[in-house]
Structures are given as structure tokens and as C-alpha cells.
Amino acid sequence: MIDFNQPDRYTLSIRLSTDGFSFAIHPDEGGEDVLFRTFHVNPQHSMAANVKEFLAETDTLKHAFRQTNILIHTSRYTPVPFELYEDDQTELLFYQNLPKQNNEIILCNILSKSNIAILFSIDKLTHQLLSDHFPKARFFASISPTIEYLTLRSRKNGNSRAEVFAILHQKSLDLLAFKNQKPVLANSFKASNMNDKCYYLLNLWKQLNLDQQQDVLYVSDGMQQKKQEDFLKRFIKNISFINSQTEPTPYRYPSDIPFDMLSLDLCE
Template identity: 55%
Template sequence: MIESIDFTKSEQYTLSIRLSTDGFSFSIYDPFCDSKLFFKQYAVNTQRSMAANVKSFLAETEELKYKYKQTNILIHSSRYTPVPLEIFEDEQMESLFYQNLPKQNNEIVLCNILGKSNLVILFSIDKLTHQFLTDNFASTRFFSAVSPQIELLTAKSRLGNNSKLYANLHPHSIDLFCFDRGKLQLINSYPVTTTEDTCYYLLNVWKMLGYDQERDELHLTGDLSQQDSLMGELKKYIRKIFIINPQAELHSATDTPIEEVPFDIQSLLICE
């Protein structure tokens, strides 16, 4: 928990739930007082389905039983694909999605239209999970976890006259966002198990895009538990490496650190 929340006022708060195979988490945010931020994690049983884990999560978590002004659901998964906004049509969502990803049973395809980025992110969610969540919460919005990050980083990447690679590190994966002066060049997610894996994907993408070792920038966020070894290796090849400061990003009035809040949730709150 980051800051105490008065649950008698829950109907003025925003609830953001993050679903990932790494575990579930949620934040409760008071838009009228940005020092009020409640955050909690929930372990999942990897032997059970996503829907079964979500059902238990909803039943066992008291904070989710209140009414909220808005509920955001973030799906952290590699099953997403970007589509330029100018060619996007609603009726083609599934065909566009399955051109890039293998079909799976019992899932629905959703979309996020990103106005700042001129992009649409198509993503999927298990049908039963979707039903549990829509039945449980009113005013529910679904997001791919990469969507708010793209919107936030698009704006940040326009600062300066160089290219930028943003990396969000997770316990078993890494999300990469590459920009050239505000224009998204590449977005992808990769499975990783070691620091060596992380360095491999970062440096391979850096080289593939022809980024300059002296002038272009690498920004890191997320799970930085191996920060010293990671930075030590990356600094052999890239001069400008920065750690994203979540406290500064949220402009929060509280002195309580918020590093434990996933960057995709932070991005969504900033972009609201």
C-alpha cells in the first residue's frame, strides 16, 4: 500500500487492474488528490487458467468489492499488434490481428485507438475473463498494457533531436518501444530469463535500427533488480542510458516512493 485511501469515497476514484502471468496487481487513484494512491499485488496460481485466477482474485480481494467511478483493465501480454490508424476499420479487427498472431480458441479481439500516436493497438483477452470483469465492474475500459506506454512515450520522445529506445523490464519479458523524434519505429515484446537475454534484445534492436552509440538514448524502467550488472554491460556499447523516475512522471505530491507501481499503470494515470 502506498497511501491510505478512504473507501467511503470510492465512487470518485479510478480503479486500474493489471493482469499478467507474472501476477495481478491493482491501483486505486484519487484524481482530485494525486497524493492518494493505493497499490496492491496478488499472486496467481500458474497451474490455473487466467479466468480461474481472475475469479479467485475478484472473490478474495476486498478492495475490489467497492463501486468505482472508472475501472481500467490492463492486459499485459505479448498478444498485441499495432495497426496504422489510417488503414484501420472496425470490421477488420480480427483479420488484421490474426495476420500477425496465431489464432487461439475462446478469445475476443479488442482495440485501443491512440490519438497521440496515430496508431491502433489490437489485442486479445480470454472470453471468460472478459465476462467476469464486465459483469463485476461498471464503466470498464480494457487496454493492452503497451497502449498507455506508447501514448506517454510518444510525447516524451519528441524532446531533443535524436532517437530513443525505451525498455520496460518484467520478471520474464521485456517490452521495447523505439522512436525517432516522436515517430514510433518499432514496438515488440520478448521473453527473457537472464540479464544476458535482456542485453541481447536491447543491443540487437539498437543495431538493427542503426542507432548512434554516442548521441541516441536508452531509457530503462520496470524490474531493475539487476540494474548494476545490466547497466555495466550496456554502458560498454551505449553512452546515454537513463532510468525513468516514476515519482517525477506522476508529479505526485506524496513523498512515498511509487517505484513498485508497474510503469504501464503509471502511464495510464499520467495520460488520463
């Protein structure tokens, strides 16, 4: 049970996606249930308009929590090896890889465990609304904690085989590949159905020349596990499913919490 009379004991994490918004609240101490809520968005409205409504209608977000994290689920990101990253070249590096859009700002997450900088964009008005409401908030591309946590996970496993993680979302797919416990690829694709998601996954497997018998695939989503597994095992032998129930978490998470929100806590 969250005690809103003592909000400074809790961390608030907000996730913004075109699929919908959500937030999670957990205490500083482990072993307790995480409060997780979702919020429907109007696809006909802009991200900023949806955020404005979200903030106005959600009384829970008006408390002064100890820490606020904001995850932006986006495919507009680019990884840069940390040794090549310079603060004053953030926009230059970002737009070398992605087309320019109006009214956006470019932010950076430094992933110390992965030795990568993730450059990502956010709509200026959305950023302003959130910064005004949460002056001390930390902003993340949702891929950032996912990479960081899976880097730690891969090292802990000590697997000599390549590992691929497929993080499924309602209308998209994140693919991350590791060799020798180091990230070698991170990419995201728009894909609403499993056929498209499997196409991107198997194409990646072919491009990286991975071994169908030895290398390992992890899938983040527990929905339709049997159907997914039966199809993919025609091509990949070693498949496992990962979610909040399989990972060593300090709190009790609901089974449907997005994997990037889970990763943010696990890599802190």
C-alpha cells in the same frame, strides 16, 4: 488514506499478468498517496480461474469506483497505423500478424496521441468475468498507455536523436523506439533473465542502425541499476533509468508500481 465510503472519488486500475495481478487506487485530486497492492497467481491455473479467485478474495474490488481500468499485460498485440484501421477488419488485421487461438476475443485501443490502433486479445471467459464484475470497465493492452505516454514524453523532450525505451518485467521485455518524436517500433519478448533482455535490446539497436554514441536508451526498472548500466554502457553511451520517482506524476506512487500502470495515469 482511501475513503471507501466515497468510492466515486477514486479510479481503480487493475493489471493482469501471468507474473501476478496488481491494482492501484488513486483519488481524482492529485498530491495524495496511491494505494497499490499485488496478488499472487497460481501458474498451474488458467487466467480465468485466477481472475475468479482474485475477484472473490479481494474485498476492495467490490466498491463502485468512479472509473475502472483493466490492463492486460500480453505480447499478443499488434500496432496498426490509424489511417489503415477499420473496425470491421479488427480480427482480420490481428490474425494477419499473430496465430489464431481458441476462445479469445480481439479488442482495440485507439491511441490518439500516437496515431496508432493497438489490437490485442483476451481470453473470452476472463473478459466475461471482468465485464460482469465491472460493467463500465475500460480494457487496455498494457503496451497501449506505455506507447501513448512515451510519445508525449518524446515530444516534450524534443530530442533530435532516436530514443529507445526498455520496459522490464519479471519474465518479459517491452521495447519501444522513437525517431523524430514518433513511435517507429513496439515489440515484446519473453525473457526471464537480464542476459536475454540485453540480447533483444542490443539486437534492436543493431537492426535500427542506431548510434551507440548519440542515441538514447531509457530503462524502466530500477532493480540492479548499476549492474545493468555497467554492462550496457559497453555498447551504448547514453543510458538513463525511469520509474515512478523520475517522472512528473500527479500522485505519490510506490517505487515498484509497473510502468504501464504509471503511464495510464500520465497520458490521461
